[in-house]
Amino acid sequence: MDHESSTRQGAPEGAKPEFAAEDLVAKLKKALGKDGDFPASAKVVAELRQLASDPNSSANQITEIILKEPSLGARVLHTVNSSFYHRGTPIMTVSQAVMRLGMKTLADLCAGLVLLQKFVPASRRGGSFAICLRKMVVTSLLSATVTSEANKAQPGAKTNESGYLAGALAELGTLLLAYYFPNVFDNALKRSETKHQNLARSIFEITGITPVTLSLEILDALNLPQFYKDVLKASENVQLSTPTTQNERALSPMQADIQRCARSLKVAQAVSEVLTFNGDKREIDAILGSVKNIGFDDGIVRRVLGDLPESFRTHCNLIEIDLPALPDFVATYSEPEAGEKKDERSSSDPFKQFVEEIRQAVESREPTASIITSVMETLAWGLKFDRVLLLLLSPNKTSLVGRMLLGASDIDPKKISRTIGRTAPPKACEALAFHDSRPVFRGTAVLDGGWPFAAIPIGSGARTIGVIYSDHVGGKHDELSSREQAAISVLSELLERSVNAQT
Numbered sequence: 001m002d003h004e005s006s007t008r009q010g011a012p013e014g015a016k017p018e019f020a021a022e023d024l025v026a027k028l029k030k031a032l033g034k035d036g037d038f039p040a041s042a043k044v045v046a047e048l049r050q051l052a053s054d055p056n057s058s059a060n061q062i063t064e065i066i067l068k069e070p071s072l073g074a075r076v077l078h079t080v081n082s083s084f085y086h087r088g089t090p091i092m093t094v095s096q097a098v099m100r101l102g103m104k105t106l107a108d109l110c111a112g113l114v115l116l117q118k119f120v121p122a123s124r125r126g127g128s129f130a131i132c133l134r135k136m137v138v139t140s141l142l143s144a145t146v147t148s149e150a151n152k153a154q155p156g157a158k159t160n161e162s163g164y165l166a167g168a169l170a171e172l173g174t175l176l177l178a179y180y181f182p183n184v185f186d187n188a189l190k191r192s193e194t195k196h197q198n199l200a201r202s203i204f205e206i207t208g209i210t211p212v213t214l215s216l217e218i219l220d221a222l223n224l225p226q227f228y229k230d231v232l233k234a235s236e237n238v239q240l241s242t243p244t245t246q247n248e249r250a251l252s253p254m255q256a257d258i259q260r261c262a263r264s265l266k267v268a269q270a271v272s273e274v275l276t277f278n279g280d281k282r283e284i285d286a287i288l289g290s291v292k293n294i295g296f297d298d299g300i301v302r303r304v305l306g307d308l309p310e311s312f313r314t315h316c317n318l319i320e321i322d323l324p325a326l327p328d329f330v331a332t333y334s335e336p337e338a339g340e341k342k343d344e345r346s347s348s349d350p351f352k353q354f355v356e357e358i359r360q361a362v363e364s365r366e367p368t369a370s371i372i373t374s375v376m377e378t379l380a381w382g383l384k385f386d387r388v389l390l391l392l393l394s395p396n397k398t399s400l401v402g403r404m405l406l407g408a409s410d411i412d413p414k415k416i417s418r419t420i421g422r423t424a425p426p427k428a429c430e431a432l433a434f435h436d437s438r439p440v441f442r443g444t445a446v447l448d449g450g451w452p453f454a455a456i457p458i459g460s461g462a463r464t465i466g467v468i469y470s471d472h473v474g475g476k477h478d479e480l481s482s483r484e485q486a487a488i489s490v491l492s493e494l495l496e497r498s499v500n501a502q503t
Helices: 020-034 038-053 059-068 072-080 093-101 103-117 127-151 162-180 182-195 199-207 210-223 226-235 252-278 280-296 298-318 326-336 349-363 369-381 429-436 482-502
Strands: 387-393 399-406 417-418 452-457 465-471
Touching: 020 162, 020 210, 038 059, 038 103, 059 072, 059 093, 059 103, 059 127, 072 093, 072 103, 093 103, 103 127, 103 162, 103 399, 127 162, 127 182, 127 252, 127 298, 162 199, 162 210, 162 226, 162 252, 199 210, 199 369, 210 226, 226 252, 252 280, 280 298, 280 326, 298 326, 298 482, 326 349, 326 387, 326 482, 349 369, 349 482, 369 387, 369 399, 369 482, 399 429, 399 465, 417 429, 429 452, 429 465, 452 482
Parallel strands: none
Antiparallel strands: 387 399, 387 465, 399 417, 452 465
């Protein structure tokens, strides 16, 4: 698929829009006006932004708005304590989040969550709209992390939450098109498949307006911040295939922020296009080969890609939606390049070999019991955990009971029983992993002295049959790296596939 096809104003040669762009924008704005839920969400975003930009605002005012919005406070706490933010000390209250992250940072984060949660119910039905939301999530996460890396050496630069919201808003026009005018969006998808071109070009050919321009119209209608409008406009002038000649030192701090965020957004959209529409690793490698043209280190973008599977999985859990997993090849970017210093516990060659054997076993529909054993061995010998414990669901489905333990220990696994019902401790990692169907890296350990640890569900939802717990002992290890967490996420997905195949 051509990932840098024209997406700017001016129709591609020979193309004629099927109806006037003005009509589409007018109809979309009318639909927004009738939908009381979406403007209400946008109002929360506007209030947060207004308070955050007012030097006289207090942290309590920001906290009050967040707590008034149903479920937003819980989502904020889940997000700031997730692996996406890599924070060592847990943030327990919204007030702490405001104080630790700052009002502007938290306002940007909430904006993305508020706008996104509007569309979750519709995407649960699957189909093309779920594809569209998946692209928005991937673009947002990639834009956030690439922007963060680009800003690290820049004192006073915006934090990664600006990249997250920029990614969400860049996809907002396309998402609203799919939400309010599904037939138009489906026609664009079919045109992209038929003509082997990117979705943005197909939308332009059908509607006469680019997705970015459509997003800008929506930002105007909802009175969202000018910074993001400037980022979206700047992103349309970024071409990965053309070396940039811009001198960032000649720009004001605000202009430099806009340009870095715009370049990050361009990379994120190019990658998410490949991942969303079944592209392959060669296409991603081609993008990596071109990011130097816009002043980015391809090694940084490669590492961001390696972290993406875990960030994506965590974020989907956060917004309570089950989107298709990313292609398997994405996890390979977590492996160190030749000559790069390896983390002692990173997902290196032994881990890759283990995973490939497990994947083949899953595809061959080998018994889940065999897959579980292989995953435990991978945790013990591939990722070097000191103890790996298998916990299976009890017959009455109220507890997890120990069955097998790998590693040096005098503990009898069959004497271990952990409640997962209403009486389970609120931070018990094994109960969280079981009920949330996701890997858990924080909370209360199963075994004494375990840190860092990981609890991995075996299956998902009603099909979850147990949890695999693994940890380090002795207090000599740091928190699991993002690469290790991404590797564990891959193992979790393989377990889920095995259980689904057997049932």
